Amino acid sequence: YLMYVDESGDAGLQNSPTRYFVLSGLVIHELRWHETLENFINFRLRMRSTFGLLLKEEIHAGSMLTRPGDLVRIRRNDRLTIIRALLDELAQMTFINFITVCVDKQGKPPGYNPFEKAWQALIQRFENTLNHRNFPGPANADDRGIIFCDETDAVTLRRLYRRMRTFNPVPNRVGLGYRQLPLVRIVEDPSIRQSHLSYFIQAADVAAFAAYQWYMP
Numbered sequence: 001y002l003m004y005v006d007e008s009g010d011a012g013l014q015n016s017p018t019r020y021f022v023l024s025g026l027v028i029h030e031l032r033w034h035e036t037l038e039n040f041i042n043f044r045l046r047m048r049s050t051f052g053l054l055l056k057e058e059i060h061a062g063s064m065l066t067r068p069g070d071l072v073r074i075r076r077n078d079r080l081t082i083i084r085a086l087l088d089e090l091a092q093m094t095f096i097n098f099i100t101v102c103v104d105k106q107g108k109p110p111g112y113n114p115f116e117k118a119w120q121a122l123i124q125r126f127e128n129t130l131n132h133r134n135f136p137g138p139a140n141a142d143d144r145g146i147i148f149c150d151e152t153d154a155v156t157l158r159r160l161y162r163r164m165r166t167f168n169p170v171p172n173r174v175g176l177g178y179r180q181l182p183l184v185r186i187v188e189d190p191s192i193r194q195s196h197l198s199y200f201i202q203a204a205d206v207a208a209f210a211a212y213q214w215y216m217p
Contacts, residue, residue, distance in 0.1 A: 001135060003027045003099070003126055004193070004200040005149040008062065008208035011115040019106055020215050021114040023122050024208035025147075026090075026200060027097040027129075031138040036096060040199040043089050051078050058196040059086060061209035086206050095137045099125050100211045115153060116160055123147070123164060123186065130185035147190040150201050158189050 003025040009018040028036050047053040051074050064071055064079045071079060090096065101121045103114045129135055130145050149157070161183075169178035195201040 001145040006205040008212035025099040026204045150195045
């Protein structure tokens with residue numbers, strides 16, 4: 001399983017312009033990767049025909065609405081329609097899955113790290129779902145997962161992931177205490193992708209943007 005991740009909101013705690021920090025991961029099985037890519041290409045061809053959005057131009061939800069750059073040539077309401085159309089497209093792809101984590105930074109104590117907390121929760125949910133074989137759709141006999149993400153704090157993320165591979169105390173559901181559950185299903189370090197080169201990362205961006213709007217329209 002491949003999980004493509006992007007974020008919405010600011011990860012800072014002090015003097016941050018946003019209350020929430022959101023991560024969304026688009027999860028696709030390798031057996032559906034080519035089919036999903038074809039769907040994205042066909043969608044982009046329709047957006048080019050209807051709105052003049054070039055296949056090489058990035059769909060980055062926040063920037064498209066507030067800092068469109070060259071996309072200013074496309075009317076703002078049409079840019080919003082493109083974002084909505086991509087969300088509708090994703091909703092119709094029943095063979096993909098999403099994992100979304102939202103951290104509410106309000107009231108958090110000094111020293112709380114929204115970036116690490118969000119990523120820790122996202123990685124753990126990916127690991128748990130793989131371990132319990134709960135992703136619907138195709139599967140191999142013994143599946144693993146790998147993470148691809150937009151450019152982010154790669155050093156902090158890599159350090160967090162490597163720690164979880166060897167030391168990962170998870171609180172018990174009932175009562176006090178922890179269980180030691182190091183990661184075993186997710187392979188390799190998270191791999192950094194430039195979002196303008198990946199339709200999958202762009203789809204994760206739009207999902208994270210929509211999730212943020214759910215909490216803070």
